Amino acid sequence: MPTLSLSFAKAALPKSGTLVVLVGDDSALPASLSSPSLSRAITLKKFAGKSGSSVDVLGPEGIAADRVILIGAGAASDRDHVNLGGKIAAAFGSDATVTVLAQMGEAVLEPHQAAELAFGVRLRTYAFDKYKTKATRKDEDAAPKAQAVTFAVANAAATKKAFAELDAVADGVVLARDLVNEPANVLGPVEFAAEAQKLEALGVKVTILTEKEMKKLGMGALLGVAQGSVRPARLAIMEWMGGKSKEKPVAFIGKGVVFDTGGVSIKPAAGMEDMKGDMGGAAAVIGVIKALAGRKAKANVVGAIGLVENMVDGNAQRPGDIVISMSGQTIEVLNTDAEGRLVLADVLHHINKAYEPKLMVNLATLTGAIMVALGQSHAGLFSNDDALADGLAKAGTATGEKLWRMPMGSEYDKLIDSKNADMKNIGGRFGGAITAAQFLKRFVGETPWAHLDIAGTAMGSPSSDISSGWASGFGVRLLDRFVRDNHEG
Numbered sequence: 001m002p003t004l005s006l007s008f009a010k011a012a013l014p015k016s017g018t019l020v021v022l023v024g025d026d027s028a029l030p031a032s033l034s035s036p037s038l039s040r041a042i043t044l045k046k047f048a049g050k051s052g053s054s055v056d057v058l059g060p061e062g063i064a065a066d067r068v069i070l071i072g073a074g075a076a077s078d079r080d081h082v083n084l085g086g087k088i089a090a091a092f093g094s095d096a097t098v099t100v101l102a103q104m105g106e107a108v109l110e111p112h113q114a115a116e117l118a119f120g121v122r123l124r125t126y127a128f129d130k131y132k133t134k135a136t137r138k139d140e141d142a143a144p145k146a147q148a149v150t151f152a153v154a155n156a157a158a159t160k161k162a163f164a165e166l167d168a169v170a171d172g173v174v175l176a177r178d179l180v181n182e183p184a185n186v187l188g189p190v191e192f193a194a195e196a197q198k199l200e201a202l203g204v205k206v207t208i209l210t211e212k213e214m215k216k217l218g219m220g221a222l223l224g225v226a227q228g229s230v231r232p233a234r235l236a237i238m239e240w241m242g243g244k245s246k247e248k249p250v251a252f253i254g255k256g257v258v259f260d261t262g263g264v265s266i267k268p269a270a271g272m273e274d275m276k277g278d279m280g281g282a283a284a285v286i287g288v289i290k291a292l293a294g295r296k297a298k299a300n301v302v303g304a305i306g307l308v309e310n311m312v313d314g315n316a317q318r319p320g321d322i323v324i325s326m327s328g329q330t331i332e333v334l335n336t337d338a339e340g341r342l343v344l345a346d347v348l349h350h351i352n353k354a355y356e357p358k359l360m361v362n363l364a365t366l367t368g369a370i371m372v373a374l375g376q377s378h379a380g381l382f383s384n385d386d387a388l389a390d391g392l393a394k395a396g397t398a399t400g401e402k403l404w405r406m407p408m409g410s411e412y413d414k415l416i417d418s419k420n421a422d423m424k425n426i427g428g429r430f431g432g433a434i435t436a437a438q439f440l441k442r443f444v445g446e447t448p449w450a451h452l453d454i455a456g457t458a459m460g461s462p463s464s465d466i467s468s469g470w471a472s473g474f475g476v477r478l479l480d481r482f483v484r485d486n487h488e489g
Contacts, residue, residue: 001125001127002096002144002145002146003145007148007151008114008118008153008156009150010152010154011102011108011153011154012152013101014064014097014150015064016065016066017066017095017096017097017098017099018066018067018092018099019065019068019101021069021070022102022103023070023072025049025050025074026049027042027047028106030106033068035057035060035068036061037057037059037060038055038057038061038063038070041055041060042055049072049074051074051078053072054070055070056068056069057070065099067095069092071087071088071091073104080400081113081114081116081117081120082116082117082119082120082400083400083464083466085118085119085123085124085466086124086466086467088120089120089121089124090124092149095144095147096146096147098147099149099150099152100149100150100151100152102117102152102153102159109153109154111153111162114163115162115166116166118163118166119163119167120465122167122170123170123467124467124468125147126173126174126177126467126469127469128181128470131183167294168290168294169294169476171290171291172289172290172294172473172476172480173291173473173476173477174473175195175283175287176280176286176287176471176474177472179195179279179287180276180280180458181469181470181471187279188231188309189226189231189232189233189234189258189307190232192258192305192307193234193236195286196236196238199289202294204289205238205241206237206239207237208234208235208236208237210232211223211233211234214233217350219326220324220325220326221323221324221326221331221343222235222342224333225257225310225336226308227317228312228313228315228316230311231309233307235350236286236304237302237303238303239302239303240297240299240302242293242296243488244300247358248357249300249302249358250299250301250358250487251302251303251304251357251359251360251361252288252289252304252361252362252479253285253303253305253347253362254281254282254284254285254303254304255279255282255305255306255340255344255363255364255365256279256343257275257278257279257309257310257340257343258276258279258309259309260275260337260340261311262310262336263310263312263317263336264312264318264319264336265335265336265337266337267337277458278459279307280455280458280459280471280474280475281340281362281364281365281452282306283458283471284363284458284479285363285475288303288475288476288479288480289301297483298489299483299487299488299489302351302355302357304351305347306343306347308339308343316336317336318336319334319335320332320333320334325345325349325443326345326350327345327346327443329423330422330423331421331422331423331424332418332421334424334426338426341366341440344362344364344440345439345442345443348440352443352444352445358448359448360447360448360449361388361449362449362452363475364451364452364454365455365459366433366453366455367433367436367453369433369436370453370455370456374404374456377402377462379403380403380433380452380453381403381404381405381450381451381452382405382406382437382440382451382452382453384408384441384444384448384449385448385450388448388450389405389450391482392482394485395481395482398481399481401474401475406434406437408437412427412435412438415427415428415431416435416439423439433453437453454475459472
């Protein structure tokens with residue numbers, strides 16, 4: 001993967017390299033792009049600026065660029081500049097020098113629109129290839145070592161300023177993607193906690209709790225999951241306090257199971273390799289804290305991630321074990337593969353007690369059941385607060401990280417009552433995503449709370465205009481937008 005640099009300059013046609021031109025549904029081209037060969041190509045392809053369509057011409061007559069790509073941008077009312085940027089990146093591929101003309105016909109894009117194009121380009125060009133050796137890169141030998149993309153804009157300074165904040169968000173998305181993609185032999189709980197520690201360079205206060213400290217706090221649910229692994233558990237708490245000094249924080253909590261065998265209730269071998277991504281919720285939380293700190297968000301936000309490995313050995317917890325959570329509530333563990341909720345139970349209670357946040361949102365690759373219900377285009381949204389649920393759903397629509405609210409209620413809650421303890425960690429075959437949410441609700445008290453089940457969207461996610469890899473970084477853009485729209489002073 002070549003090193004990518006993005007820049008902004010005064011609108012002008014390049015003298016070489018690749019030129020990308022946006023065309024709306026009116027099919028208008030800038031007057032400066034008069035070329036017989038370009039006109040012939042448009043006619044032959046019946047190109048009319050429809051979204052997703054393109055025309056690619058090498059060495060067009062009358063234009064100095066070596067290659068001209070026309071990208072259909074569709075109707076103005078439907079235009080999404082972030083996804084359009086992703087389409088642009090897909091079209092120019094590995095070309096070394098690219099100029100993107102940030103205008104439609106003679107109408108130039110606003111600075112924030114051009115910045116969103118660049119944001120989409122950066123997200124689409126992400127690749128996780130750090131473990132590929134030269135022996136497997138034969139098809140990439142011709143690719144450039146560096147790739148320069150210049151956006152030709154009307155106001156370079158304003159566009160650069162608008163992109164700076166989006167670039168910080170992209171840093172958070174990239175971090176989340178990298179963490180989800182990392183193999184579990186490299187990324188254990190201790191190593192993940194070290195990644196959180198790195199955010200101190202951005203002004204984030206980071207506290208790492210060890211097993212000894214968590215045991216002292218009474219986190220029997222979280223530690224019960226971790227006891228089968230030789231790799232010790234960690235709890236990383238990240239504080240970004242960019243808002244008013246006395247304002248209560250927003251809290252984001254992430255499930256960080258760095259690898260999930262299922263424990264004694266072991267998973268089938270087929271597909272178990274994907275369980276390196278069972279920390280997608282924690283990745284999203286560390287990613288959004290990085291994004292907020294990077295763009296100096298004027299908000300108080302706490303991020304907490306419970307980091308464990310769910311393994312099988314002679315010390316692993318057994319089905320039928322009863323653990324005591326930090327809240328004092330007892331849990332009968334009927335299935336050791338329903339472990340993420342045990343981790344989150346203690347972290348939710350601790351953050352609620354220690355920080356008294358105005359609200360809590362947890363993210364977790366929690367259940368396969370949510371994928372059965374919603375597929376992979378939406379994450380499940382569960383909440384005890386309508387206003388919070390509405391704010392999250394709107395942020396999801398705005399960013400394309402879509403949520404769908406699921407039901408909760410006493411009829412589901414009673415399914416996790418246990419005859420041997422206060423509750424059990426599974427509720428039967430039906431409504432599995434809902435009973436998991438009901439379980440978590442027992443650890444949040446009266447605090448406004450939402451649970452996002454991102455099992456289908458954070459790992460093994462379907463390709464999109466801005467994400468072509470296995471890990472999407474789902475949740476970073478969503479939560480950043482939620483904070484921006486609702487909690488920045």
